[in-house]
Amino acid sequence: MTYQIQTYNQIAEAGLSLLQGPFALNTAEQPDAILLRSHSLHGQQLPQSVQAIARAGAGTNNIPLETCSQNGVVVFNAPGANANAVKELVLSCLIASARNLFQAIHWTNSLAGTKDVAGQVEANKKAFIGHEISGKKLGVIGLGNIGSVVANDALALDMDVIAYDPFVSVDVAWTISRNVQRVHHLDELLSSCDYITIHVPLSEKTTGIIDAKAFCAMKKGIQFINFARGELVDEQALAEALADGTVGKYITDFPNNHVFGLKNVVAIPHLGASTSESEENCAVMAARQLKIFLETGNIRNSVNLPNVSLPLTSPGRLTIMHQNVPNMVGQFSGLLADRKFNIADMLNRSRSDWAYTLIDIDNKLSSEQKDDILARLHSIQGVVRARHLTNA
Numbered sequence: 001m002t003y004q005i006q007t008y009n010q011i012a013e014a015g016l017s018l019l020q021g022p023f024a025l026n027t028a029e030q031p032d033a034i035l036l037r038s039h040s041l042h043g044q045q046l047p048q049s050v051q052a053i054a055r056a057g058a059g060t061n062n063i064p065l066e067t068c069s070q071n072g073v074v075v076f077n078a079p080g081a082n083a084n085a086v087k088e089l090v091l092s093c094l095i096a097s098a099r100n101l102f103q104a105i106h107w108t109n110s111l112a113g114t115k116d117v118a119g120q121v122e123a124n125k126k127a128f129i130g131h132e133i134s135g136k137k138l139g140v141i142g143l144g145n146i147g148s149v150v151a152n153d154a155l156a157l158d159m160d161v162i163a164y165d166p167f168v169s170v171d172v173a174w175t176i177s178r179n180v181q182r183v184h185h186l187d188e189l190l191s192s193c194d195y196i197t198i199h200v201p202l203s204e205k206t207t208g209i210i211d212a213k214a215f216c217a218m219k220k221g222i223q224f225i226n227f228a229r230g231e232l233v234d235e236q237a238l239a240e241a242l243a244d245g246t247v248g249k250y251i252t253d254f255p256n257n258h259v260f261g262l263k264n265v266v267a268i269p270h271l272g273a274s275t276s277e278s279e280e281n282c283a284v285m286a287a288r289q290l291k292i293f294l295e296t297g298n299i300r301n302s303v304n305l306p307n308v309s310l311p312l313t314s315p316g317r318l319t320i321m322h323q324n325v326p327n328m329v330g331q332f333s334g335l336l337a338d339r340k341f342n343i344a345d346m347l348n349r350s351r352s353d354w355a356y357t358l359i360d361i362d363n364k365l366s367s368e369q370k371d372d373i374l375a376r377l378h379s380i381q382g383v384v385r386a387r388h389l390t391n392a
């Protein structure tokens, strides 16, 4: 059995090298799985053969999650694998912004070939007097893998840090310094900060979360840093806030033609996760999760299914992705009992509308038996994908 993997974008070799043995990269039109970074799968017809998609990164807004779930495709990401890279760039932009470094460098480069560069520099540097970030207030919207480390390290730079995340995970909450002030309403953060950085995923709920009302609540001259996604910020409201000085600077990792036309915008070519360390971490995590899923059916770090881990020790395993509705497991076990197959082990977990069941069976199935069982499982209302794996 060879698993065919389609890759998109530049995936670090450290990850690709894990996909050896029963894996082939980019050789089939009907891949079993996809490994990608920012390539958008929206509007792309996914072959029915695709069972899993792994995002070597954090954001999965480039993947049609609901369609994937309905078609039995497990989607993975690499939580935290690029958080340090993003944090370092956010903090460097924070300091660079406070010191007017972007404009200053641009101006200095314009002196090339002119006379008395040193004299001009000394005469004009007053135009770029900046601020120190020590003692200033940073607002962090979204305290996940990135926001939490930005918040902690900003404290170490002597900033006051205030954060908003109504859904912060317990694991991350343990890592956040008690000196990070948590607020329960976004407005409390917006109105009190000198700098704001946003680290929430893009979804239907968060699109345009920074709108005219949000800008209106901000302190005049705020420096706003967006390393999350461009669409979190309402374009029209941003243009107005920059024009009237509400936003003193907008630093974004997501340039487009709209922001190019606006003053006080610093546009970066989506470099947040672009370090060799981060690319390796992401690729290794994503490739490993894909490999484990394809070979054993176990799931770690999926964004549409729960974590599932059951050692594969029986001769065969059925993996079933299905709707989270009553009597599914009963139907599966009834079907196997009718055919006198003995269940050695079983695990069923759910996550909102979807569920996943692993059934290990003592019997080695013939090819006909396997086809028959899979066809019958697929005929059960609510089952979106069933696979049979053997213990190699």
Ligand SMILES: NC(=O)C1=CN([C@@H]2O[C@H](COP(=O)(O)OP(=O)(O)OC[C@H]3O[C@@H](n4cnc5c(N)ncnc54)[C@H](O)[C@@H]3O)[C@@H](O)[C@H]2O)C=CC1
Residues within 6 Å of the ligand: 057, 058, 059, 060, 079, 080, 082, 083, 086, 141, 142, 143, 144, 145, 146, 147, 164, 165, 166, 167, 168, 169, 199, 200, 201, 202, 206, 209, 227, 228, 229, 253, 270, 271, 272, 273, 274
């Ligand atoms: N510029 C770049 O290269 C990169 C950008 N990103 C972007 O940053 C986002 C965040 O990344 P991580 O921190 O790794 O994700 P994460 O999933 O660890 O954290 C996201 C946090 O946002 C919180 N959140 C969700 N909705 C919220 C809301 N309405 N208000 C406040 N908080 C909310 C969640 O509770 C969670 O704690 C990604 O989804 C991606 O879009 C991530 C990595 C690299």
Ligand SMILES: O=C(O)C(=O)COP(=O)(O)O
Residues within 6 Å of the ligand: 037, 038, 056, 057, 058, 059, 060, 082, 270, 272, 273, 274
């Ligand atoms: O991980 C994320 O969400 C990112 O935005 C990083 O994107 P990239 O893998 O650098 O194309």
